[in-house]
Amino acid sequence: MKQNFKQLLKTAAFVLLVLTSVKTTSQAQKTDYVFGDAMPDAPELAPRGEYKVGVRTLEFVHKGQVDILKSKAGVDPLYDRPLKVEVWYPANLAENEKEAVLYDQVFGVSNDPKRPLIPFKFPGRAARDAKPRTDAGVFPLLIVSHGYLGSRYLMTYLTENLASKGYVVVAIDHTESTYRDASPFQSTLLNRGKDILFVLNQMAELSKANSKSFLAGLADANNTALIGYSMGGYGVLNAAGAGYSQQAIGLFSALTGGSKAIEVRSAGNAEYAASQDARIKAVVAFAPWGMQRGVWDAEGLKGLKVPTFFVAGNQDDISGYEDGIKAIYKGTINSDRYLLTYMNARHNVAPNPPPAEAFIPEHARDYFHYSEPAWNEKRINNINQHFITAFLGIQLKQKDFGKYLSVQANSNEKNWTGFPPRSSVGLELLHEVPVK
Template sequence: MKDVCKGLLLALALIVAPLRAQEYYGDARPDAPELAARGPSPVGVRTLVAEHADQLDILRYSDATPNPRYSRKLTLEVWYPAKLQPGQKEHTVYTDVLGSGPNDPARPNTPFEFNGRAARDAAPLAPAATAPAGGYPLVIVSHGYPGSRLQMSYLTENLASKGYIVVAIDHPESTRADKAGFASTLLNRAQDDLFVLQTVAAWAKPGSGHFLSGLVDADSTALVGYSMGGYGALNTVGAGVSPVAAAYVPGGKLAVNQQGNAQYEARRDPRIKAVVAFAPWGGAHQVWEPAGLAGVRTPTLFVSGDQDDVAGYQDGVLRLFQGAIHADRYLLTYIGGRHNSAPNPPSPAMLVSFDDFQSYAEPVWDSRRINNINQHFVTAFLGIHLKQQPFQSYLDLPPLGADGTIKPDPGLWKGFRPRTALGLAWRHLPAQ
C-alpha cells in the first residue's frame, strides 16, 4: 500500500508540474500586502565563486592535528537590477537538490528545478546618478542547515527588482548536497558572511574589472539569515556566543566568536546596517547569555512562527528578540507557524517525500502567503535602514492588547487590505 501511495503522489507531481510550468515563486497573490509587489527594475542573476583560503578545517580537527587548514569554496548567487537586451526575458531555471546530506538512501540528493523571474547573465543596470554613494545597497543572504543559496529566491529576486544587489551564499558543509558535521556551521557562518562582504566590496571598487564594479554601496549592507543563517547573522553583528556554546566545537575553537573575546569584538563591521533573522537558531540551546545578546546594536527584524519546534519560540526567537536590548528591533510572528517562515514553497518534486516536503512547507500557513508578507515587511525594514525611504508607517502598527489580541482591528495595518492581517502578531522594542 505504501508503494501504491508513493506511486500516486509521483503521478500527481508529474501532472502538477506542467500546470505550474510558468509559476514564479514570489509573485503577488491578490491578498498580498502593498510592498510585496516587485519593484520597477528588471532582474539579472549570475552564479559566482569566491574562495576563502587558509581557513580552519574544524571537521578534521584532532588532538594530533589541532590546526588543519583548507580553502572554503563559496558558490554565490547574485541578483541585481538589469538592463535587458531586445527580446531578452526575465526567466531562468534554477537547479537545486532534495535531501539532507549525501549518502542518505531515505532522502537522496535528487536534483529538482523551478522557475526564476530573472535573466541569466544579463547586463547590469547602472545606478541612477542620484543614488546615495553611487551604488545599490548590498544584501547578503544565508541559508539554514541544511539549505541552499536558492531557497529564498522569492525574496532575493524581489529585492533586486527594488534596487539592491543580493548575494546568497552556499555555505560549504551546510547545503543539502554536502551537509557535514554541525561544528562547521557553528564556526563558519559569521566568517563566511564577513568574507562575502569584504569580497563584494572589493569587486565593487572602480577599476576592479568585475561586473559589480561601481554598482554596490557596500557601506550600506544588510544580512538576511534563516535558521542557522539567522544564528550566523546575529553572531556577525555582535551576539558573541556563550562559554557553553563554545564547547560545542572541538578544541574550544568557537571561542573566536565568543562574547568578551577581543578578537571577536574587533571584527564588528560598521558597514552592516540591518539584520533580518528568520527563525534564528540558538536561543533555546544556551548559545547566548544576556551579555552576548546585549552586544547586538544593529537594527533587527525577527520573523518566526509561534509553534517553531526547531529554533523554539518562547525560549527561542522571542527570547532573542527580548534580549537584544541595545538594538532597535521588531518581531513578526506567524500564529500557528512552525520553523519554515523563510523558504520558497515546496516544489512538486517534493510531493513524493514527506521529509522533503516538510523541510519547506508549513502545516497551517500557505507558503506563498508567507512569502508575500515577508516581502512586504523586509521591503519596509531594509528601505528604512539602507535607503532612508519613508516606510516607517508600515512598521508603526497596532500592538498586541493585554489579552493577546491585536487592537484595533488588524485590518487597519498599513499596507494590508481589510481582514488580511489575521494570524499575525507584531511587536517593537526600541534600543535601550
C-alpha cells in the same frame, strides 16, 4: 413560460462561460506562477519593484581556514574553503532578453541513503548574466545565509524581489552545510559568521569603481544588511555583533574532541571585538537558532546594536519560540528591533514553497522541510516581502515606510496598514527600542 426558459438558458450559458473562464485563468496562474509572485491578497509592498533583475554565479575561496571536520585532540588543521554564491542585481536587459531563468537545485541529504538527493529545476524571474544597471547609482548590498541544510536558492522569492527594488543581493552556499555536501554540524557552528564577513569583504572588493568585475560601481558595501534563516539567522546575528556564550564554546568543544576554534567569535574575545563591521547597518533574522542550547546569553546579545527584524512562528519546534526566538528578541536590548510572529506556524517561515517533486509520499520529509502546516507558503512569502521591503527601505534607503511598521500588535484586532481589507489575520508585530 418560453421567455422564462430562454432567460434560464442565457443564465446557464453565462454561468458556464464564467466557470470556464475561471478554470482557464486558474490553470494559467498555476502554469505561470513563479515563487515570489504577488497573490491577490498580497500586502502593498510585496509586488516587485521598478528594476529588471539579472543573476550571476560567482565562486570565492577563503584561504587558510580551520578545517574543523579534520580536527583531532584540539589540533585544528587549515584548508582553503570554497564558497559559491549567487548574485541578483538591477539589470539592463536587451530588447530580446527575457527576465526568466531556471534554477538547478536538489532536495534530500547527501549522506543519508533514506533521503537521496533528488534533482529538480524551478523557474525564476531574472536574466542569467544580464548586463548590470549602471545609470542609477550604487545600490545597497544584502547578504543572505540559508539554513542547515539549505542552499543559495532557498529564498529566491525574496532575493529576486529585493533586487527588483534596487538592491544587490548575494546568497551564499555555505560549504559543508548544503543539501549537496551535508557534513557534521560543527562546520556550520564555526563558519557561519566568518563566511558572511568574508563574502562582505569580497563583494566590497568587486564593487570598487576600478574593479574589472560586472559589480564595479554597482554595490555599496558600506550600506549592507544581512539576512539569515535558522542557522543563517544564527550566523547573521554573530556577524553583526552578538557574540557566542561560554556555553557555546563548551558545546563546540564537546562536538569536536577539544577544539576551541569558535572562541574567536565569542563575547569578550578581543579578535571578535575587532571584527565588528560598521558597514553592516541592519539585520533580518528568520527563526534564528541557538537560544535553547545556551549559544546566546545576556552579555553576548548586548553586542547586537544595529536595527534588527526578527521573524518567527510561535510553534517553532526547531529554534523554539518563548525560550528561543522571542527570548533573543528580548535580549538584544541595544538594538531597535521588531518581531513578526506567524501564529500557529512552526519553523519554516522563510523558504520558498515546496517544489512539485516533493509532492509524493516517499519525499514527505523533504516536503515538510519547506512547508508550513497551518499557513499557505505563498502568503508567507508575500508577507515577508512586504515587511522586509519596509524595514530595509527605512534602514538602507531612508524610505518613508514607517506606517507599515507602526501597526497594532495583534493583527486580528485591526486591519494592518498596507494589507487588503480583512486579510491581516494570525499575525503579531512587536517593537522594542534600545535601552538608554
